[in-house]
Amino acid sequence: xYQSPSWLQELxxxxxxxxxxxxxxVYVSALAILFGTLIGIVAGLILTYGRFWMRAPFRLxxxxxxxxxxxxxxxxxxxxxxxxxxxxxxxxxxxxxxxLFCGSHVAEIVRGALQAIPRGQLEAGRAIGLTFYQSLGYxxxxxxxxxxxxxWVNSSTEIVKASTLLSVIGVAxxxxxxxxxxxxxxxxxxxxxxxxxxxxVINYAIELFGRYIEKRVALP
Amino acid sequence: xxxxxxxxxxxxxxxxxxxxxxxEVLKGVDLSLQRGNVVTLIGSSGSGKTTLLRCVNLLEEFQxxxxxxxxxxxxxxEASGKRVRHPERMIARHRAMTGMAFxxxxxxxxxxxxxxxxxGLLKVKKMPRDEAVxxxxxxxxxxxxxxxxxxxxxxxxxxxxxxxxIARAIAMNPSLMLFDEVTSALDxxxxxxxxxxxxxxxxxxMTMLLVTHEMRFAYEVSxxxxxxxxxxxxxxxxxxxVFERPQSPRLAEFLKNIRF
Numbered sequence: 073x074y075q076s077p078s079w080l081q082e083l084x085x086x087x088x089x090x091x092x093x094x095x096x097x098v099y100v101s102a103l104a105i106l107f108g109t110l111i112g113i114v115a116g117l118i119l120t121y122g123r124f125w126m127r128a129p130f131r132l133x134x135x136x137x138x139x140x141x142x143x144x145x146x147x148x149x150x151x152x153x154x155x156x157x158x159x160x161x162x163x164x165x166x167x168x169x170x171x172l173f174c175g176s177h178v179a180e181i182v183r184g185a186l187q188a189i190p191r192g193q194l195e196a197g198r199a200i201g202l203t204f205y206q207s208l209g210y211x212x213x214x215x216x217x218x219x220x221x222x223x224w225v226n227s228s229t230e231i232v233k234a235s236t237l238l239s240v241i242g243v244a245x246x247x248x249x250x251x252x253x254x255x256x257x258x259x260x261x262x263x264x265x266x267x268x269x270x271x272x273v274i275n276y277a278i279e280l281f282g283r284y285i286e287k288r289v290a291l292p
Numbered sequence: 293x294x295x296x297x298x299x300x301x302x303x304x305x306x307x308x309x310x311x312x313x314x315x316e317v318l319k320g321v322d323l324s325l326q327r328g329n330v331v332t333l334i335g336s337s338g339s340g341k342t343t344l345l346r347c348v349n350l351l352e353e354f355q356x357x358x359x360x361x362x363x364x365x366x367x368x369x370e371a372s373g374k375r376v377r378h379p380e381r382m383i384a385r386h387r388a389m390t391g392m393a394f395x396x397x398x399x400x401x402x403x404x405x406x407x408x409x410x411x412g413l414l415k416v417k418k419m420p421r422d423e424a425v426x427x428x429x430x431x432x433x434x435x436x437x438x439x440x441x442x443x444x445x446x447x448x449x450x451x452x453x454x455x456x457x458i459a460r461a462i463a464m465n466p467s468l469m470l471f472d473e474v475t476s477a478l479d480x481x482x483x484x485x486x487x488x489x490x491x492x493x494x495x496x497x498m499t500m501l502l503v504t505h506e507m508r509f510a511y512e513v514s515x516x517x518x519x520x521x522x523x524x525x526x527x528x529x530x531x532x533x534v535f536e537r538p539q540s541p542r543l544a545e546f547l548k549n550i551r552f
């Protein structure tokens with residue numbers, strides 16, 4: 073008599089598909105967080121200290137992107153960038169969308185943290201003869217980074233969760249891979265739970281990393 | 293003509309004007325300090341004394357007049373009749389010529405006491421690390437905090453923080469020290485330790501410009517007391533003259549409301 077394979081057997085069969093999806097999710101999230109953070113730091117610095125004409129384009133960028141659902145952003149990158157003449161893959165379009173999203177959030181986090189530093193800190197730096205950039209590097213940013221860390225961890229986990237939206241434009245990340253496996257096995261609950269667990273693992277790792285850094289740089 | 297040889301003043305302020313929008317804060321201030329002078333600015337709040345102090349190291353911009361420190365024009369230069377702000381690097385160099393201690397200490401909270409003092413030595417003076425540490429330790433010792441050198445500001449009392457802040461400023465070997473109400477934020481029992489550090493520096497011949505509400509202290513250390521009122525210098529003179537024989541009615545009124 074035919075016995076349908078157990079979930080563990082199906083999981084074993086699907087291991088390559090899921091592993092590839094897991095890797096794609098981690099990879100696209102990591103790219104978006106890395107470049108989004110870099111963009112966000114630059115944008116945040118300009119929003120805080122730049123002159124009006126420098127601030128204006130970044131303010132537009134931040135407001136526009138933050139006021140748009142990530143989903144819409146991902147679709148826009150997928151359909152609009154090729155229409156504008158930039159031929160990119162679905163994966164690249166998704167990565168660009170997530171990066172822009174991450175950058176706009178980090179920009180506001182950085183601006184908030186810098187503005188929370190008392191004015192006297194910059195003045196004290198100037199009073200001992202530091203230039204603005206030296207004050208920024210040795211006095212302001214080290215203090216701002218401590219402020220930024222908890223919120224940055226939060227934003228990063230949001231990026232990982234938002235990466236599932238790439239399934240809609242056909243990027244075989246973890247969610248789409250899971251759906252493909254389900255389409256074959258009909259083990260809906262089991263595989264969605266498993267995918268949920270894997271996303272949790274990614275985000276929990278980010279949180280642990282954040283907590284570790286926070287502890288390392290904590291002031292007595 | 294047998295004019296006495298006048299030495300060039302260390303700090304020379306001429307016709308200083310400063311306004312925030314329509315509000316005129318300094319309405320033409322002239323003041324000069326010779327090397328080794330201790331000059332104290334007194335006056336009610338809003339009289340412009342802190343602003344004057346902050347103009348000297350350009351924490352405030354000023355719109356008119358000239359400040360000269362050791363013969364160098366601070367902040368602006370005249371080029372073909374136009375007033376041009378010095379480049380940032382030059383301003384940073386001029387700021388390093390003066391040391392400043394703030395009312396709120398403004399120590400860097402992420403650095404230890406020692407690192408607070410060495411930061412300027414390493415990054416501005418480009419001193420080798422061991423030299424900077426030795427010098428910083430010398431000054432921390434001088435303000436009585438050598439054994440606290442590895443403490444962070446958050447682990448120090450207000451008086452201790454202010455002493456570290458003074459060490460941080462003095463270690464840069466400035467030709468002029470500015471003290472901006474350095475004891476105003478301190479608990480009364482911590483004021484003495486800070487004032488005694490400043491007094492020690494005065495006795496060693498450090499040139500100082502102070503803003504303080506500690507009148508007894510001002511009386512004891514100052515070569516000259518300057519009374520400011522509504523953006524102008526109303527009266528100046530020796531501590532004895534100013535405190536005991538005030539000429540202007542406003543100064544007399546001000547002193548009446550002050551407890552010694």
